Amino acid sequence: MKSNIVLIGFMGTGKTVVGRALAKRLNWQLVEVDSIIECLMGKSIADIFQCDGEVCFRELEIEAIKKTASGEKQVIACGGGVVLNTINIDRLGATGVIVNLVASPGIIMKRTSDNQGSRPLLNIDRPAECIKELMKLRKPFYERAADISISTSKLNIDTVVNKIIESLKNYEGFNL
Numbered sequence: 508m509k510s511n512i513v514l515i516g517f518m519g520t521g522k523t524v525v526g527r528a529l530a531k532r533l534n535w536q537l538v539e540v541d542s543i544i545e546c547l548m549g550k551s552i553a554d555i556f557q558c559d560g561e562v563c564f565r566e567l568e569i570e571a572i573k574k575t576a577s578g579e580k581q582v583i584a585c586g587g588g589v590v591l592n593t594i595n596i597d598r599l600g601a602t603g604v605i606v607n608l609v610a611s612p613g614i615i616m617k618r619t620s621d622n623q624g625s626r627p628l629l630n631i632d633r634p635a636e637c638i639k640e641l642m643k644l645r646k647p648f649y650e651r652a653a654d655i656s657i658s659t660s661k662l663n664i665d666t667v668v669n670k671i672i673e674s675l676k677n678y679e680g681f682n683l
C-alpha cells in the first residue's frame with residue numbers, strides 16, 4: 508500500500524505551493540526535497556550549484572530522496588530535475604503515488620521570473636528559450652514517471668488540491 512504523495516513537474520508548476528496546501532488539508536507532513544538539501548549543506552541551492560556544481564547537487568538529491576521515500580503520510584515536493592535519475596523515481600514510486608504538475612511555458616516564465624536568482628538553471632540571459640528547450644527535453648521523463656498528471660496553468664491552488672484528492676480516492680493501492 509502506498510502512503511506518500513509525490514509532486515513532480517517542471518520549475519514553476521506549483522509543486523511547493525500545492526504541496527503546502529495539500530499537506531495542510533490532509534494534516535500530513537510536507538517534505539520539500541530542496542529544503543532538506545539546503546539544510547544539510549548549510550547553503551542555498553543556488554550556492555550549491557555555484558560552489559559544488561550540478562553533479563554534486565544531483566548526488567545530494569538522490570540521497571535526500573532515498574531517506575524521504577522511506578517515510579509515510581508525507582506530501583513530498585520534489586525539485587524539477589528529480590526525474591532525471593531513474594533511481595529517484597523508482598524509490599519514490601515504491602512508496603508513493605506520483606503526481607505530475609504541468610503548466611505552459613508562458614505561465615512558467617511568469618511564475619519563475621520573480622525569483623530567478625534562486626533557480627540556477629534559469630538564472631541566465633534568455634530564460635524563456637531555456638524553459639522551452641528544457642521542457643521539451645524533460646517532457647518524456649515527467650510523463651513516464653507520472654501516475655497522475657494535472658495541468659495547473661488555469662487553476663487556483665485549492666482547485667489543484669481538490670483534483671489531486673479526488674484522483675487519489677479512486678486510486679487503487681493508495682492509503683488516503
Ligand code: S3P
Pocket residue numbers: 516517518519522523541552585586587588589625626627628
Ligand atoms: C531544478 C529545479 C529546482 C531545484 C534546482 C534544479 C531543476 O527546484 O531543485 O534548481 O533541475 O529543474 P524547483 O522545481 O522547485 O524550482
